[in-house]
Amino acid sequence: MAKILRCSDLGMNCPKEIRAATEEELLKLAAEHAEKDHGIPVASIPPEIQAMVKAAIREE
Numbered sequence: 001m002a003k004i005l006r007c008s009d010l011g012m013n014c015p016k017e018i019r020a021a022t023e024e025e026l027l028k029l030a031a032e033h034a035e036k037d038h039g040i041p042v043a044s045i046p047p048e049i050q051a052m053v054k055a056a057i058r059e060e
Contacts, residue, residue, distance in 0.1 A: 001059045001060065002019055002020065002021055002059070002060040003019065003020050003021070003022065003023055003025075003026045003057050003058070003059065003060065004017060004018065004019050004026075004057070004058050004059075004060045005017070005018045005026055005030055005053065005056055005057050005058070006018075006056070006058075007033070009056040010052060010053065010056055012038070014037070014038070016033055016037065018030050018033060019060065023054070023057060026057060027053070027054070030053060031045075
């Protein structure tokens with residue numbers, strides 16, 4: 001079953017939906033999106049936000 005993460009589920013005003021086969025792949029794509037489209041460097045994402053991102057991942 002595929003995984004999906006919606007940026008809007010994290011309180012962002014962003015329509016981006018990220019899909020991947022695994023959670024690991026999804027988190028990689030989400031990190032790339034955060035850096036490229038939101039200007040959030042991956043290295044500066046605190047553990048609490050990382051936990052929120054993981055909690056927002058849904059099965060598709």
